[in-house]
Amino acid sequence: MNVFVVSREYAGIAEAGGVKNVVCSLSETLLKSGCDVTVFIPYYACTDTSSVKNLHDCREEVSFTVAGKKESVRFSEGIINGVHIVFLHHPAFAEKQGVYTYTEQEQIENPRHSKGEGHEDVLKLNVLFQKGIVLAARRIITDSPDIIHCHDATAALVPVFVKQAQGQSAEDKKYYGNTKCIVTIHNAGPGYHHNFKDIREAEFLTGLSEKILSCGMSGKRIEPFLLAAGTSTLTAVSPWYADEINSGDTDTDGLSEALKAKKIKVKGIINGIDAEKYDTGNPEVSLLPYTFCPERHDLKGKYLCRKYFFENYAAKNAKKHAENETLIQYGYLDEPDDSTVCITYHGRIAHQKGIDVASKAARLILDKKLNVRFIFAGQGFPELEMQFAAIAKDYPGRAVYIKGYTKQMARLSVASADFSLHPSYFEPCGLEDFIAQLFGTIPVANATGGLKKILDEETGFLYSPNTAEKLSEVLYSLIKIRAIPETNIFTSMIAYAAKYVKENYSWKNVAEKYYLPLYTELAGDEKK
Structure with a gap:
């Protein structure tokens, strides 16, 4: 299978929390299992490419509208431990010294940016990243993806943009026609949802229609995980956490209730370790x-x-x-x-x-x-x-x-x-x-x-x-x-x-027992 992996962090390249280890280890394990794997990640000021081989710029550049303004992103690519890595470049990412939060040095340079606080333009960053890779993927990678595996709320809109792209051009419709998406919830707790405060903000930043966005309403907010639920399979990083989300036994800031109202269940797959x-x-x-x-x-x-x-x-x-x-x-x-x-x-x-x-x-x-x-x-x-x-x-x-x-x-x-x-x-x-x-x-x-x-x-x-x-x-x-x-x-x-x-809990065990069967089931019998 041809698998795209979408994440804001990756071990050895740009690190923040546990997501980096999951994305890296799962990608390497899938590669060893015979999958073609491409990881998409932004390029930050803190990005370390010392372990990336054959790093070079891609010719492709795409332009699109975010927050009412035309933005352009370019790409570079390389190989790390056999895994194909594609970096998305934009000045908004290039100035960030941390993946999700401001660093002590950034606070010194601008006291308004307190160390440990999330980036003030985080929603724009997420849209730039997700929209950019969906529009550019077919220009960089010839073969269509069977699976796009998106990690956490910062990548949860990818399935929505894929569905939108299918209706915008014949090329995108053909490229993504048989693609299935998975969104893994690494953390559903308060502060980790990257939601929009209301439908107007979401419409302004994403360019998605009110009709599409209304499917992700949780109160007044627009919830990326909820939007993803309509166009992808939702998983969580352990069966116990999935049960807590499904039952509402953990604080999900309204996500559990919204998923329950739509009769959507989250599937739990335990993380492994190398x-x-x-x-x-x-x-x-x-x-x-x-x-x-x-x-x-x-x-x-x-x-x-x-x-x-x-x-x-x-x-x-x-x-x-x-x-x-x-x-x-x-x-x-x-x-x-x-x-x-x-x-x-x-x-x-x-x-x-x-x-x-x-x-x-x-x-x-x-x-x-x-x-x-x-x-x-x-x-x-x-x-x-x-x-x-x-x-x-x-x-x-x-x-x-x-x-x-x-x-x-x-x-x-x-x-x-x-x-x-x-x-x-x-x-x-x-x-x-x-x-x-x-x-x-x-x-x-x-x-x-x-x-x-x-x-x-x-x-x-x-x-x-x-x-x-x-x-x-x-x-x-x-x-x-x-x-x-x-x-x-x-x-x-x-x-x-x-x-x-x-x-x-080896990643080989987890991948072969849980992820590959899920990918195969979603991709269809022709991939068995």
């Missing part, structure tokens, strides 16, 4: 300084990684920070001994992730004077970042916050710990729990959405309700058990969890 990219037996891949093998109960290297992390990132005079100006250390950790229990949170610093739950639970545990160390790592909203910074200040030697991101630091912060925290209020799938399990770290998670893939008391621990008191209660019990080194009963759980993830 376990080989986190191979703890290969330092060049894992980026960890020492090797170990959780499945074989070999954890010696894991604890050497902990020592390395403490010395180079978390100590009072950490060695690496002079070399790595992208990281800011708040507080420090005293060197642990064999009975010290290490607990980590790594990820986006956002309300969705339950930062306030993690912060309060950490304080409740630290107040008990246990032999425990807390590691907080990541970046996001400044007011939430400061919660972790405050803990590091209030509990010297027992809590550290590493603000910023480097891949090595992020992985070390997880591999160094005994337990990882996942107190998300809602979680479509979750990747950090997978990574933790591959690194021999036991996840402790709120029983919500995709985090329910953790097998309670088998591959990790689930808790409910999602309160600091409940989380601290669970952690206290685990700390008391883990603090006795000679009776570390978690070794078998660590081994089983790593093995379970590799066997059940």
